[in-house]
Amino acid sequence: MITEDQAKEQAAQAGAGPAGAEPPLVSGHAYDGIQEYDNPLPGWWVWTFVVTIVFSALYLPYYHLGEGQLVADEYAQDLALHQELEAKRALESGEVSEQVLAALAADAGTVAKGAAMFQTNCALCHGAGGEGKIGPNLTDGFWIHGGTLLDIHRVIEKGVPEKGMVPWGPQLGAEAVKQLTAFVAGELMGKDRPGPLGPQGDPVGGAAAGVERAGQ
Numbered sequence: 001m002i003t004e005d006q007a008k009e010q011a012a013q014a015g016a017g018p019a020g021a022e023p024p025l026v027s028g029h030a031y032d033g034i035q036e037y038d039n040p041l042p043g044w045w046v047w048t049f050v051v052t053i054v055f056s057a058l059y060l061p062y063y064h065l066g067e068g069q070l071v072a073d074e075y076a077q078d079l080a081l082h083q084e085l086e087a088k089r090a091l092e093s094g095e096v097s098e099q100v101l102a103a104l105a106a107d108a109g110t111v112a113k114g115a116a117m118f119q120t121n122c123a124l125c126h127g128a129g130g131e132g133k134i135g136p137n138l139t140d141g142f143w144i145h146g147g148t149l150l151d152i153h154r155v156i157e158k159g160v161p162e163k164g165m166v167p168w169g170p171q172l173g174a175e176a177v178k179q180l181t182a183f184v185a186g187e188l189m190g191k192d193r194p195g196p197l198g199p200q201g202d203p204v205g206g207a208a209a210g211v212e213r214a215g216q
């Protein structure tokens with residue numbers, strides 16, 4: 001390894017600068033004969049680094065420990081608001097389709113209203129958690145009358161009198177039937193809760209699959 005004085009001499013001999021000019025300092029490191037100059041970092045770079053440190057010192061306590069709202073939280077709020085508006089439009093419209101019912105099943109407010117009605121009108125036969133009692137289990141992958149969202153809506157609305165299923169459409173109204181469908185699809189289907197009755201009907205993708213398909 002050459003010394004600093006030798007490096008200065010070589011730089012002067014190579015015409016590194018004007019005659020009499022001070023050659024740049026070297027760090028003393030050599031890599032394959034290449035000298036490393038001991039140059040300071042540019043001022044703009046140093047100040048940028050300082051600003052990032054100060055910014056992080058303020059950002060961390062405000063957003064992660066204080067009242068600041070993270071981007072992920074803002075997105076979750078915007079998504080919830082969007083789902084609420086979509087559910088409101090779906091309820092106000094007279095349309096009944098897989099996509100409309102999927103929008104309702106994705107809205108927490110609609111599902112909550114459906115849950116309250118389920119406990120009042122349906123839990124006696126289907127169990128508080130949909131595990132089945134007199135009526136079939138609503139949480140497994142087996143459906144007697146079809147497991148799409150439209151199938152579930154139809155059974156709730158029109159009933160199955162020969163099986164003892166009451167037609168709830170005339171009693172509760174169209175909006176309530178949609179809310180009940182949203183609850184069954186969004187909260188019960190796929191939970192696979194054990195009940196006193198064995199599987200009934202045919203294995204199908206079910207309401208959960210219907211929600212996924214309609215949301216694509």
